[in-house]
Amino acid sequence: MIDVGSCADGDGDGVCDSKDSCLDTPAGAAVLPNGCSLELAxxxxxxxxxxxxxxxxxxxxxxxxxxxxxxxxxxxxxxxxxxxxxxxxxxxxxxxxxxxxxxxxxxxxxxxxxxxxxxxxxxxxxxxxxxxxxxxxxxxxxxxxxxxxxxxxxx
The missing domain is CATH 3.30.1330.60 (OmpA-like domain)
Known part of the structure; x- marks a missing residue:
């Protein structure tokens, strides 16, 4: 998981919401740096x-x-x-x-x-x-x- 520090991470996937192209991935899901997983693509x-x-x-x-x-x-x-x-x-x-x-x-x-x-x-x-x-x-x-x-x- 990516260290997001103090930024908002509404879906808990380890990607800051400001850089997250998929804001609804499950917490702990394996995601790309843009916050997306294959299952939700x-x-x-x-x-x-x-x-x-x-x-x-x-x-x-x-x-x-x-x-x-x-x-x-x-x-x-x-x-x-x-x-x-x-x-x-x-x-x-x-x-x-x-x-x-x-x-x-x-x-x-x-x-x-x-x-x-x-x-x-x-x-x-x-x-x-x-x-x-x-x-x-x-x-x-x-x-x-x-x-x-x-x-x-x-x-």
Whole structure:
């Protein structure tokens, strides 16, 4: 559990309410740094805090906190099959972005399995620039589109 110090933590999940994207997780539940668990996720659950070197599938060191939390969330989840979905912005060609997103999803898969997640429970899939969550016309929008998500495929 995360030490929340003196901040408000209404659901008791160890994440300050000001940083908690899922304010109704059960107390003591395994959650990501954003306060979300797989059981309460509707659709894709973004792995906030997972970053890669520019134009690379090399994970940045600051990703470790989120990825280690993801190991705990996945291992305590009852989900039978989870997809790691990689996404890019639209700066390069469709083909290049597809390959980069595949490599990034695989890098996260490799990290999670090396830390104890059963390989049969997770899969890696890149989607390139095909599923944007924001416009690719601003730096902010492109940053939002560069992401890794967890998707429960089978409960």
């Amino acid at each position: 509707t659709g894709a659950l973004r792995l906030e805090g997972v970053f890669f070197e520019t134009d690379s599938d090399m994970l940045k060191p600051e990703s470790i906190v989120t990825l280690d939390a993801a190991v705990n969330v996945i291992n305590t989840s009852e989900a039978k099959k989870i997809e790691i979905a990689g996404h890019t912005d639209s700066r390069a060609s469709d083909e290049y972005n597809q390959v980069l997103s595949d490599k990034r999803a695989k890098a996260v898969y490799d990290y999670l399995t090396a830390k104890g997640v059963e390989p049969d429970r997770i899969s890696a899939q890149g989607y390139g620039e095909s599923q944007p969550v924001a416009e690719n016309t601003t730096d902010e929008g492109m940053a939002r589109n560069r992401r890794v998500e967890l998707r429960v495929l089978d409960q």
